[in-house]
Amino acid sequence: MAAATSTPTSLKEIDSKPQTPAFNIAIIGAGIGGLALAIGLSHHEPPIPFTIYESAQQFAAVGAGVGLGPNALRAMDLIDSRFRQQYMDIATGNGRPEKRHVMMEAMLMREGLGQEESWWGKGDWGGERFERTGAHRKDLLDIMTGFVGSNYVRFDKKVKEVEQVGDEVVLRFEDSEVVRHAAVVGSDGVKGFSRQVVLGKRYPEYVKPKYTGKYVYRAIIKMEVAKGILGGLATDAKMYMSKGGNISTYPITEGREVNVVMFKRDEREGGWRSSENTEEVSRKEMIADFTECEGGCDTRLLRLFDHAKPLRWGIFHHPTTPTYYTSLICLLGDVAHAGGPHQAAGAGQCLEDALILSRVLGKLYSNHPSILDAPSHQRTRIIEAAFEAYDEVRRPRAQKQVLTTQECGELYNLRRPAMDVDMDRDGDEEGEGDGDMVKVLQNLNTRFEWIWEHDLEGDVRAVEKRFEELVRRDGDDGGELARL
Ligand SMILES: Cc1cc2nc3c(=O)[nH]c(=O)nc-3n(C[C@H](O)[C@H](O)[C@H](O)COP(=O)(O)OP(=O)(O)OC[C@H]3O[C@@H](n4cnc5c(N)ncnc54)[C@H](O)[C@@H]3O)c2cc1C
Secondary structure: OOOOOOOOHHHOOOOOOOOOOOOOOEEEOOOOOHHHHHHHHHHHHOOOOEEEEOOOOOOHHHHHOOEHHHHHHHHHHHHHHHHHHHHHHHOOOOOOOOOOOOOOOOOOOOOOOOOOOOOOOOEEOOOOOOOOOOEEEHHHHHHHHHHOOOOHHEEOEEEEEEEEEOOOEEEEOOOOOOEOOOOEEOOOOOOOOOHHHOOOOOOOHOOOOOOEEEEEEEEEEEEEHHHHHHHHHHOOOOOEEEEOOEEEEEEHHOOOOEEEEEEOOOOOOOOOOOOOOOOEEEHHHHHHHHOOOOOOOHHHHHHHHHHHOOOEEEEEEOOOOOEEEOOOOOEHHHHHHOOOOHHHOOOHHHHHHHHHHHHHHHHHHOOOOOHOOOOOHHHHHHHHHHHHHHHHHHHHHHHHHHHHHHHHHHOOOOOOOOOOOOOOOEEOOOOOOOHHHHHHHHHHHOHHHHHOOOHHHHHHHHHHHHHHHHHHHHHOOOHHHHHH
């Protein structure tokens, strides 16, 4: 673990002597992204040293349920096969066996839920190789923390400053402690401060997350209660759609509970004004968001709000991230590529990041041990090569997820998205009749394949190959890595 120092007034004042001579990677943030990277680094043989710094006082699952697709499960498997096995032990599918491969079923949010529509009962989307799995975040986090020894995590350590000083990175915490590391991985969430460190100088316009124009309310409801409200609809994943908002429901905790997320299109002038991610409102305002929105809301769905906290969670994203690293500092998870949750793929992208980054760092750790123990220009160059290879493999795919999930949210609101779905029906540009839903379903039944079916083993090969190419290239150019 990194050693503490006295407290100089500026990071630059610290002399360049290493205080953590051994190679040790700092991970900022113990969310799904940071923990998954920690599992990957621990699983490497020999384990790659790291320290997680988390601002919270303990592991805390923010939010409620989380659904994971086949790519996420494969990433878990490749990070550490026990990770996937343990997740599968707690993962919850749809209640009815015939819905095993169904991601969600389309309904309308308006009164009657669309039961009179011709597509009623045929609104499933999913895929043969897709298997519905969801979990309570706390259960997922419990599994992940079980892999990471508590001596590798330092809680109540809010990172305030990060600066590269020579061939090391210096971190200062809110409590004034200062530590040094060989490299830093920022996985501090959508509003994470490490984004400023990586992008601030070169791309200041892309530092701040952008508001997606939607906020959510959330609830976890006992299955018996949900069945009392929705009947048989409660046991399987559903998406209730309308122009003004949409509500998703799916079973978690082995079917004992239902996770509910109520999405509202924000039509207020100026959109999200609070500087915080959340905003408390009255229960009346929360209900009005859905009774008064375009398309209205079925009275059964409104009863779900009895179990929701009147707390709006603004949904922010990073549609453009020009790079995921600068020299010895790298971004992972939502701080790099937060997206709206419409494709239920954000956590999966964190897991993919963790897989690829842990593998390329593993290659570095195994193949070039002689230069890792002490800070040097050579060590900096080789870490940069690993981060560059990670950036090249991960960024195009992760950023595509951010853009396509935004479009997906438009589909749930039966709006014309920025893609080749023509929702016109008899000249009705944005109706919500049968024709529209058929097109929406056609789209939903094909739009997830590139996420779910992706060749992650291929990505692992690609990142390792690219890393070695970059090391060789540096050598060919007469650079210092030639001697490695
Ligand atoms: C409503 C909603 C539903 C979603 N549903 C799904 C879903 O079904 N499937 C899916 O795949 N994804 C889903 N997502 C997305 C998914 O939750 C995120 O992509 C994922 O949790 C991000 O993890 P992370 O580790 O990058 O960030 P976070 O979980 O935000 O973790 C960041 C951590 O960093 C810590 N931290 C922050 N700043 C500092 C600092 N300065 N110093 C030290 N520590 C710090 C925080 O305390 C936190 O613990 C959903 C998102 C939302 C909003």
